[in-house]
Amino acid sequence: MTDARFSPFETHLDPERALAILRDATAGADDGELFLERRRSEALVFDDGRLKNASYDASEGFGLRAVNGEVAGYAHSTEISETALTRAAETARLAIGDGGGVMAPPPVRTNRKLYGDADPMAGAAFGVKVETLREMDAFARALDPRVVQVSATIAASLQEVFILRPEGGLVSDIRPMARLNVSVIVEENGRRESGSTGGGGRTGLAGLMTPEHWQDAAREALRIALVNLRAVPAPAGVMEVALGAGWPGILLHEAVGHGLEGDFNRKKTSAFAGLMGQQVAAKGVTVLDDGTIPDRRGSLTVDDEGTPSGKNVLIEDGILVGYMQDRQNARLMGVKPTGNGRRESFAHIPMPRMTNTYMLSGNAQPGDIVADVKDGIYAVGFGGGQVDITNGKFVFSCTEAYRVKNGIVGDPVKGATLIGDGATALKNIRAIGNDMTLDPGIGNCGKAGQWVPVGVGQPTLLIGGLTVGGSAA
Numbered sequence: 001m002t003d004a005r006f007s008p009f010e011t012h013l014d015p016e017r018a019l020a021i022l023r024d025a026t027a028g029a030d031d032g033e034l035f036l037e038r039r040r041s042e043a044l045v046f047d048d049g050r051l052k053n054a055s056y057d058a059s060e061g062f063g064l065r066a067v068n069g070e071v072a073g074y075a076h077s078t079e080i081s082e083t084a085l086t087r088a089a090e091t092a093r094l095a096i097g098d099g100g101g102v103m104a105p106p107p108v109r110t111n112r113k114l115y116g117d118a119d120p121m122a123g124a125a126f127g128v129k130v131e132t133l134r135e136m137d138a139f140a141r142a143l144d145p146r147v148v149q150v151s152a153t154i155a156a157s158l159q160e161v162f163i164l165r166p167e168g169g170l171v172s173d174i175r176p177m178a179r180l181n182v183s184v185i186v187e188e189n190g191r192r193e194s195g196s197t198g199g200g201g202r203t204g205l206a207g208l209m210t211p212e213h214w215q216d217a218a219r220e221a222l223r224i225a226l227v228n229l230r231a232v233p234a235p236a237g238v239m240e241v242a243l244g245a246g247w248p249g250i251l252l253h254e255a256v257g258h259g260l261e262g263d264f265n266r267k268k269t270s271a272f273a274g275l276m277g278q279q280v281a282a283k284g285v286t287v288l289d290d291g292t293i294p295d296r297r298g299s300l301t302v303d304d305e306g307t308p309s310g311k312n313v314l315i316e317d318g319i320l321v322g323y324m325q326d327r328q329n330a331r332l333m334g335v336k337p338t339g340n341g342r343r344e345s346f347a348h349i350p351m352p353r354m355t356n357t358y359m360l361s362g363n364a365q366p367g368d369i370v371a372d373v374k375d376g377i378y379a380v381g382f383g384g385g386q387v388d389i390t391n392g393k394f395v396f397s398c399t400e401a402y403r404v405k406n407g408i409v410g411d412p413v414k415g416a417t418l419i420g421d422g423a424t425a426l427k428n429i430r431a432i433g434n435d436m437t438l439d440p441g442i443g444n445c446g447k448a449g450q451w452v453p454v455g456v457g458q459p460t461l462l463i464g465g466l467t468v469g470g471s472a473a
Contacts, residue, residue, distance in 0.1 A: 003119070006038040006060070006160035009170075012080040019168060021082070022064065025089035026166045028099015031067040031327055032092075033305060034164040036060075036080065037346040041157035042121050046133035048149055054126075063346040064088040067328055068096035074349045104331055106169045110308040114294045114301045115202035117174035120156040123204040129154050132209050140184055140218040146229070147222065148192070149185040152214075156205050163306040171306040177201070177297070177453065179441065180208040184221040186229055193231070193414075195224025195399075199440030201297045224381065224400055227412045234416035234470030235403065240373045241418060241466045242404065244380030245366070246437040249456035253357050254387045255394040255422035256287065258447070260314050260322075261340070261352040262329035264389050271392035271423055272320060280320045281426035284362050287315040289324050291339055291355030297441040298356040298455035305341035305350055312338045314357075315426075326352045344450040354445060358457030362432025366460040369431045371407035377416060377468060378402045378409055392422035395469075417469035425463055433460030 009015040018034065026032035038060035045053040063076035064085065073095025075088035124132075136152040159175040181198030197220045200208055207213060243251065264270035272280060281287075291300045291309025300309040305327050314322050325333070326341030329352055342353035370378055381400030387393065398416040402409050438457035445454040 008036045008080055008162060013082060013085065017082055018085060018164060021085050021089045022164060023166050025064060025093050026066045026103070028101055029066045029068050029096050029103065030101035030331065031104045032065050032166055034062060034064050035304065035343070035346055036062045036162040037159065039157060039159045039345065040121065041155070043153065043155040044129050044133060045151065045153050046137055047151040049137060051130055051133070059345070061346040062088070063348070064092050065349060066092040066096050068099055068101045070332065071095050072328065072349060076347045103166060104327060106165050106167050107171070107302070107305065107307040107337070110302065112301060112308065114292060114299050115176060118176065118204055119158050120176045120178040120204040121158065123206045124209060129209070132214070136182060136214050136218060139215060140182065140222060143219065143222050144186065144226070146186040146188050147184055148187045151183040153181040154205065154209070155179045161304070163304070165306065169306070171302055173301050175202060175300070176204065178203055178205045178208055180214060180217065182214065182217045182221045184218070184225045186222070186225045188229055191229065193225050193228035195221045195226070195228060197221045197224065197440070198442050201295045201441040202299060203295050227400055228414060231412040231414035233472040234377070234401070234413035234468065235472045236468060236470040238465055238467050240376030241463050241468065242370050242373050242376065242378040243458070243461045243463065244378070245433060245435045245460050246457060247439040247442070248379060248382055249358055249439065249458035250382050250385065250443065251394070251396055251418065252287065252359055252458055253354060253443070253445070253454065253456045254385050254396070255392060255420070255425060257289070257354045257357045258387060258389050259392055259422060260324060261354070262323045262325040262333060263352050265323050266329050266333050269390050271390065271421070275320050278320055279318050280423060281315050281318040282429040283318045284432050285315055285318050285426060285429055286313065286360040287357070288313050288360065289340065289354055289357045293356055296356050296438065296455050297443060297453045298354065300339070300355060303339045303341045304343045305337070307337045307339045307341060309339035309355060324352045324354060326350055342452050344452060348450050351448065351450070353447060353452055354454050356438065356455035356457070358436065358438060359432070359459065361434045361436040361459045364431045364433050366433045366435050369433055369460050369462045370404060370409060372431065372462060373404040374406060376404050377413060378404050379416065379418065387422070393420070394422060395419050413470065415471050419467040419469055425466065428464045429461055430464050431462040435459050
């Protein structure tokens with residue numbers, strides 16, 4: 001596999017034969033496409049004072065889909081050839097039988113480009129990347145004598161896709177991605193705590209590898225670690241919770257976003273099913289999924305079905321007004337696709353997925369929101385979490401949080417978890433800050449075994465009546 005641009009219809013397939021095979025596979029179907037992909041990625045990990053891992057991966061292949069009603073036949077292969085394509089077409093065809101469907105209209109076309117197409121891995125030589133990681137390690141250790149371990153990562157990838165449709169439309173997209181992460185462990189009096197930060201987006205590595213950027217990242221990772229070093233056990237009980245701006249929007253993503261994806265609502269397995277047009281959140285709450293923000297981690301010029309991404313309003317002033325849709329679920333629900341048909345790779349079938357999901361700002365000052373907390377916590381960093389789509393119940397762990405009493409921010413707390421359900425949490429939002437911020441570019445989202453990059457964001461929020469799990473007596 002070379003570094004030349006991916007050109008499958010010049011190097012692997014005759015375009016007319018590929019189209020004929022696709023048309024045979026989708027005759028009598030409602031929809032379908034041939035998705036071709038090449039992906040190259042690299043990652044360098046510097047840990048414990050040495051280069052621990054350096055990897056380079058490359059893959060290419062295709063997936064062919066034929067859709068009839070709720071049934072989809074899908075076959076994929078790492079071999080891009082007419083022989084493999086013919087076998088895949090025969091396999092996909094089995095799922096739709098004699099067909100009987102009417103082919104859906106093709107996606108609209110777009111000339112918009114939301115990111116460049118330069119290879120982010122080519123922005124710096126391998127030795128320069130290693131030396132940058134070495135400098136990050138030395139810099140972080142020199143910041144504080146309590147630093148006992150540093151881990152730094154540079155990662156980049158380039159995904160190139162072509163989407164051929166039965167009517168003959170061909171869409172292509174070149175998707176760069178770059179990310180830099182740093183994690184610090186500190187120790188004092190036998191106690192160890194960690195802090196980490198990072199970010200990136202659909203850009204090259206150049207901006208991430210400047211000393212100004214990675215030094216700020218190292219300082220922030222150390223700050224979080226030192227905060228956790230003096231943290232006390234978190235309280236437990238039902239209390240008020242103030243959420244910081246930016247990355248805490250991951251709670252919105254999990255607790256609300258998945259429940260607003262079209263497939264869960266068409267099948268009526270979402271807690272939001274059947275609530276279109278109803279009040280599902282407090283007044284002032286407006287939530288969007290927006291794949292059109294330039295260079296953002298979750299953005300897409302076109303989704304993995306060829307539909308241009310959109311700026312889709314999901315909740316407006318507390319009213320449920322929209323779901324995120326791929327082509328199949330949109331057709332079955334009698335609405336338009338929203339540009340949210342996504343797949344992890346050519347080996348996966350597309351489904352409705354989030355892009356960049358965020359809540360718009362309100363009018364409150366962030367400081368006033370925290371000052372209004374009588375007895376609760378102020379959570380500004382989150383780690384892992386999980387949600388049950390059917391009822392919206394969620395559990396999230398905080399990586400940075402503080403005890404608040406009578407509006408005074410006190411000690412940081414350790415081991416805090418937030419427990420609740422999305423629908424109730426939305427209705428219990430009591431204040432919305434004027435400081436909406438997107439996350440720094442660190443999000444990944446899992447669904448049905450598939451992982452895709454996403455973005456989240458929100459302003460500072462005050463939510464009443466969340467259960468906080470902690471270990472304080």
